[in-house]
Amino acid sequence: MTQFIRSRSCILRVGAVLCAAVGLAATGVAYAHHSFAMFDSDHQIKLAGTVKSFEWANPHVYIELDAKGEDGTTKDYTVECANPGILNRIGWKFNMIKPGDQITVIIAPLKTGEPGGLLKQVTLADGRKFANGGPAGKANIQ
Numbered sequence: 001m002t003q004f005i006r007s008r009s010c011i012l013r014v015g016a017v018l019c020a021a022v023g024l025a026a027t028g029v030a031y032a033h034h035s036f037a038m039f040d041s042d043h044q045i046k047l048a049g050t051v052k053s054f055e056w057a058n059p060h061v062y063i064e065l066d067a068k069g070e071d072g073t074t075k076d077y078t079v080e081c082a083n084p085g086i087l088n089r090i091g092w093k094f095n096m097i098k099p100g101d102q103i104t105v106i107i108a109p110l111k112t113g114e115p116g117g118l119l120k121q122v123t124l125a126d127g128r129k130f131a132n133g134g135p136a137g138k139a140n141i142q
Contacts, residue, residue, distance in 0.1 A: 036136070039108035039118040044141050045070065047077060048104040054097040058083055063097060063122070065105065069115060078116040079105055086133040101125055106139040 049067025061081035069075045081087060084094070097103065102125050107117030119132040120139035131138065 036108070036118060038111055040111050041108040041118070041120075041137060041140075044106055044108050044120055044139060045117070046104060046106050046141060048102070049074075049077070051097055051099050051101045051103055052076065053099055056084055056094040061087055061092075063103075063105070063119070065103070067105075075115040077105075077107075079107055079119050080117070081119045082133040082136060086135070087130075090131060090133055092130055096124065097122075106141055108137075 047065065047067035047069075049065045052064040052066055053062075054064075055062040060083055063079040063081065065077045065079055066074055067077050069077075084092075104123040105119060106121040107119055109117040118136055120136060121129055121131055123129050
């Protein structure tokens with residue numbers, strides 16, 4: 001009986017160590033997911049355009065926006081926002097942006113030069129302004 005108790009205790013300790021290791025590995029992946037390294041927060045840009053779609057879903061909310069780029073041509077921009085939980089806490093609603101709406105966004109553009117970026121601020125057609133939550137940082141232009 002003592003041998004059984006010792007082997008069961010050993011199995012439980014090994015199981016606990018494996019669970020802890022998996023938990024730590026998952027934490028690293030989750031932390032890496034939230035990197036903003038692909039965005040150029042130092043050189044933010046302002047875009048005005050027409051909403052093509054507004055996707056309110058985890059892990060991020062997305063706005064697809066037809067807007068004129070810095071070169072004057074209209075492009076389809078993918079604007080990444082925080083998750084719905086963060087946005088809800090700062091006043092956003094799942095139905096506040098609709099296809100066809102005219103909005104203005106301030107984004108940290110993608111470093112690759114592709115049409116997209118991380119939202120810093122959105123101004124709705126009625127003039128209301130919304131940030132993107134603390135982790136994304138504030139707009140440094142107006």
